[in-house]
Amino acid sequence: MNQAQAANPNRVNIINFIRGFEPRDPIDLVEPVKEQLALVQRHGLPATWLLQYDALINPAFADLLQDADDKQEIGVWFEVVQPLAEKAGIPWRGRFAWDWHAHVAFTVGYTPREREKLADVLMEDFRARFGYYPKSVGSWFLDAHALAYLSDTYGITASCNCKDQWGTDGYTLWGGYYNQAYYPSRLNGFMPAQTEACQIPVPVFRMLGSDPIYQYDARLGGNGQSVITLEPVYSGAEGGGGIPRWVRWFYDVNFRPEQVSFGYTQVGQENSFGWALMKDGLIDQVEELAGRQAKGELRVETLEASGRWFKAAHPVTPASSISALTDWRGEGRQSVWYYNRYYRLNLLNNDGELWIRDIHLFDERYEERYLKETCPDRYSHYDTLPVVDSARWSSGDKPAGLRPVAYDGEGQARPLAVRSVQTDESTPGELIIRIDTEDGETLAIRCSERQVVFAASRPDWGLEIRWGDSSELPDMKLESDAVGYAFRDHPYRVQFIGGLPPAPIPQKRNGQAQDAAEEGLTASADGIACRALGRELTLRF
Incomplete structure (x- = not known):
């Protein structure tokens, strides 16, 4: 790493999270992981691989990652699946072995004590497989109780959650830290804390790379807001990570030489979309990242490394910004x-x-809906x-x-x-x-x-x-x-x-x-x- 790379405040995490089961459309879930791993290793880049429990207990995924180079980080993706719930002694309520509805797939659908049981099984079985506890835990959203438990009990270093969106797939996260990372309140996993005393000491990085002009007002439909993000499977008229011109504009906007604190985005895709849909966009994005890192414009690192850096540099949540002064459209x-x-x-x-x-x-005193209560249905709401x-x-x-x-x-x-x-x-x-x-x-x-x-x-x-x-x-x-x-x-x-x-x-x-x-x-x-x-x-x- 050259001096410019070490000093640059712009950081990128390549995070690919891995599901072991996809009920909606039978698809090869191993192929995307093999291709994603080959892609980042070909360019000598680090990446973070977050295993859902059904992938963690499947040797086809775990063996593949265990044989990867030492630049790769292995962590967990905390969604609840049937084998995880049953091993924790919790009756399974899902329609399938993985059910994406919020009150089934996410910790908010379970009591605080059940969340702890689920976390214990997930972390202990990860350690049994890899010999250590994971340092990074991601999810579309984690409630404050579960996140604090993972921090206090297992000492995790970093977490990540979904971008702001209204109702997409039934999940609403609205009004939060728009990008970069924040320390959440112990009363609200979506709310940045104002004091060290009330914050969970785990930086939460916002995922997916939202378009800073058009995502906020993205149209509402039957599935909530449409998606205008860096995810390589999206390439609509409004923009998205499958459009090379949009990607270069997005990188230019987020990785400016001058920053209030640091620039950030997450690159990657969940394996359940399949390799064919993500292939062209992801290859283009990673190649562009490798070129920009070589020029000293940004630094690609694991989520755990970003979390360590963040905690060393910022005792409380720092100010951040995005200045999109050009319009790709x-x-x-x-x-x-x-x-x-x-x-x-x-x-x-x-x-x-x-x-x-x-x-x-x-x-930090504004308590989330699910701190003590469970989410009753598929529509979860953070604000x-x-x-x-x-x-x-x-x-x-x-x-x-x-x-x-x-x-x-x-x-x-x-x-x-x-x-x-x-x-x-x-x-x-x-x-x-x-x-x-x-x-x-x-x-x-x-x-x-x-x-x-x-x-x-x-x-x-x-x-x-x-x-x-x-x-x-x-x-x-x-x-x-x-x-x-x-x-x-x-x-x-x-x-x-x-x-x-x-x-x-x-x-x-x-x-x-x-x-x-x-x-x-x-x-x-x-x-x-x-x-x-x-x-x-x-x-x-």
Whole structure:
């Protein structure tokens, strides 16, 4: 490894997880593993191989990996299958020997004590096969109780979970750390902790490589959101890992020389898709990775190695970002993500139309649904605390979001028309978004640990939060300098500093303006406005 590679903050994990049974479509499950292993070894790259229990007890998989070179890491993929449940003394409730429904396949479908029994069987049988406990445990999602148990009892180093998605395959994970890695709260496996005392000391890396522009608003269908990720089996019109041009754009966006902390993505594919579907895309991705590593642009390492590095470098969750300032589809969109252990924020420039489409707050005290209870059906749900949520609060032709606006002489607000967006990540832990408008004005947005500061060159401006008719809205209450929220009975607030008290946006009924305060602030109102008193307006969390 050269000096540039060692110093580079950009990291890639090649993670291939392995199922031993696929009930939906008979397929050769061993062939993909053989080909994936040959591919990474041909390029001299390390990879992480996560065995589901039915693959762990199958010599066809275990023997193959045990004979691999010493750059390869073997860990476990924690989904529940029939032989694992039965060995743990738990009656099997699935339709097949592996059933992907959330209340059957995942730890959330079992009591806390049952989760411990399942973990014990999985870890002890892994040690019996390989002579040591695994350091990496992955799953589409692990509840906080199971993850803490694996950390406290078996000393695991790293974990990984699914990207943000709404309802895909019945699984909702929404509002979390968008990429990179975080330390979860002991009360909520999806929620970044704010303090060392409350965090599980295992970094959780987000999988699959979400498109930073288009995945957030991906269309909803009968199976939830569509998938626009680095997975090589996806190559739709919106993008995906089977499209070489999209892959190169995605790598450029995520592996910039300048980073708030580090750039990250996960490459790989589960074997149950079959080699034919993943072959072309995966070969292209790995070849491109090998070339970029040789140039010192990134570092390919195992999940366990990334976990060790993360824990040594960051005692608490660090701030991270993604700046997608080019649009591979050529539609003029730019998307900037910033997140730290207190909140996440996403800004979208939609070909000159600017808005912050997402702010979610993180609170280690917000308990997950499944900490003590079991998931009752196939639809599991993890979330954080919404302040702005364009994907969930929009309706019809009314996209929700927080918009910087300019006020005319009559006090009417109009959105800013944007000419360009740039980012500055030179200050550790902070991100500055610099915006030039079509009328020659500027706006700078500085994201730091517990606040977002908006600084405008013009005097008459402000912020508006708008939404459509949505059942997903939290309860909101206007305070003298803040908006108080309650989501699933959990209270939180956003303070507005440097502006007039936040107020409901006036409604129009029968052509006449009407003060929404007459009805109180409800989901039927359009939103909230806060006019700046000077050049700066701060949101403090």
